[in-house]
Amino acid sequence: MDLDFSGLIRESDRVVCGQATAEPVTLTEALVTQAGHLPAFRMMVGPIFSDTFSAACAPNISFQSYGVIGNARRLAKAGRLDVIPSNYSAFCADFASRRHRADVVLVQLAESGDGRLSASLSNDYVIDAARGARIVIAEINPDAPWTFGAEWPADAPIHLRVAARRPPVELPPAPLDDVSRKIASHAASLIADGSTLQFGVGRIPDAILSSLSHARNLGIHSGLINDAVVDLIERGAVTNAEKGIDAGITVTNQVIGTKRLYRFVHENKAVSVRLTSYTHGQNVLARINRLVAINSALQVGLDGSVNSETLNGVAIGAIGGQLDFVRGANASPGGRAIIALPATASDGTSRIVANVETVTTPRADVDAIVTEWGVAELRGCGLAERARRMIAIAAPGHRDALSAQLRAAH
Missing domain, CATH: 3.40.1080.10 (Glutaconate Coenzyme A-transferase)
Structure with missing residues (x-):
């Protein structure tokens, strides 16, 4: 009852x-x-x-x-x-x-x-x-x-x-598509052996993880883990040996996946589901070797500002742990902060825009932006060079309009 x-x-x-x-x-x-x-x-x-x-x-x-x-x-x-x-x-x-x-x-x-x-x-x-x-x-x-x-x-x-009258909620992995695979290929080029990974929910993070089975001595310190992590551990790509802290331990705040993942973490001492103050804490993240934060966005501006929250004034996303991990990765020795997104929205509009409507991650914190068209390395770049690099990874059909908007703004 x-x-x-x-x-x-x-x-x-x-x-x-x-x-x-x-x-x-x-x-x-x-x-x-x-x-x-x-x-x-x-x-x-x-x-x-x-x-x-x-x-x-x-x-x-x-x-x-x-x-x-x-x-x-x-x-x-x-x-x-x-x-x-x-x-x-x-x-x-x-x-x-x-x-x-x-x-x-x-x-x-x-x-x-x-x-x-x-x-x-x-x-x-x-x-x-x-x-x-x-x-x-x-x-x-x-x-x-x-x-x-x-x-x-x-x-x-x-x-x-x-x-309980039913098993826990499950979230199966989304099927990969050509765009997510292309984004993953570009993002993987930024992830060296021995890196420690943070990532979120969705097709693009799953695609990036699935592209890393060839890597060695990866670590996991993330807001969540999913079924793709089990694949990486079973294939020997994740060992957690070079993280600098929590050697041999996959650290996460949440477990989001299917029964396969739930069976894997059950009474598994090599997985630790830790408090947010530990998984997202800046004092902890700065001690991790080569922390690579992989996050997504709704829009990225030509100056590098990231919007992960709203479109047309309507909330459809979240700040979540994005800024926590971007700043943590920037403070990590050898760390990288990757924002990965498709260049084009489902309605055909560009997700690379002249100016974002909401700033989730400020341009001062941005490192690398990845779309299916390539990587824009923004850290240390001036505004003019940032705009040039961002236009280069926009969909080709939108590049002229973005260039025209940039000229009009100046």
């Missing part, structure tokens, strides 16, 4: 639930189903990869997030998602400082044979949220992997426990 939320949810409560594949679906589905009979409350969500939340959810639920990722786009398109523009590291830290308040926390946990609990697939903000919450409800999922680094701490209370 589903948990009855009557009496548990109060007027104007902020309900925080696990994000991405760590969403406690048994609990969130029950809450959404019962919402029409509950007082008005606010739901704090992260990336959504389930079908739990839709624009048809009860109108007394208001939604808030640090970005528009996955199925959160449905809520944003319906005007039901309030976005907090924040670096992921700062967003998580704000729960620890109580800047963000949590009244009710819903979390998915794994339990070991001897009763130890683990946050399993994500070691993000829910633990700090739980420490200050009025009520914490844990969904114990026997199919969730028990992961090291994400052990549930004794000072984070659990008031109610329920049994």
Whole structure:
């Protein structure tokens, strides 16, 4: 029987639930189903990869997030998602400082044979949220992997426990296409043996990882890991031997993939699911050898400014950990910060633009921009040279217009 939320949810409560594949679906589905009979409350969500939340959810639920990722786009398109523009590291830290308040926390946990609990697939903000919450409800999922680094701490209370009725959410890899393969080929030229990788969700990061099976002694220190990481480890490309810290250990904040990945990380001491303060912390990232940050964008300006958040004034992306890792890679000995994106949007417009509408990563922090047309090395370049290099990696059909816009601006 589903948990009855009557009496548990109060007027104007902020309900925080696990994000991405760590969403406690048994609990969130029950809450959404019962919402029409509950007082008005606010739901704090992260990336959504389930079908739990839709624009048809009860109108007394208001939604808030640090970005528009996955199925959160449905809520944003319906005007039901309030976005907090924040670096992921700062967003998580704000729960620890109580800047963000949590009244009710819903979390998915794994339990070991001897009763130890683990946050399993994500070691993000829910633990700090739980420490200050009025009520914490844990969904114990026997199919969730028990992961090291994400052990549930004794000072984070659990008031109610329920049994999961379905396995964890999965996110299969997207099929690769010619554009992503071309981008991957260019990006791979910037990744030397012994590099430590950070990457996000999507076709382009997957393509880049799949192009690195020939590499040697790669390391992983990332906001997430996916199924492609298992391939690299099994092929011997990832050894984590030259990272400078955490030798032999793949470090991540979230585990986002399929059952294959979940089986791989289960009770695997060579994988550590660490707190955001460690995975995204500048003092940690600066100690890693040859950290290569691989991130994506909606637009890049001719001056190198990166927009990963909005198009035409509408939020369709996120700051996420992009700036955390760009700056971390710039501080890392031998590090590289790569922004990879298709040169052309699905509607045929150029994603290389004269000026971006929102600046996610400032031009002062940018290193290399990669499209299917090549690499623009921007670090140390003046504005005129940056514009020339950016136009060179735009789609050929847009280069004349960009050059004309540049001349008009001067």
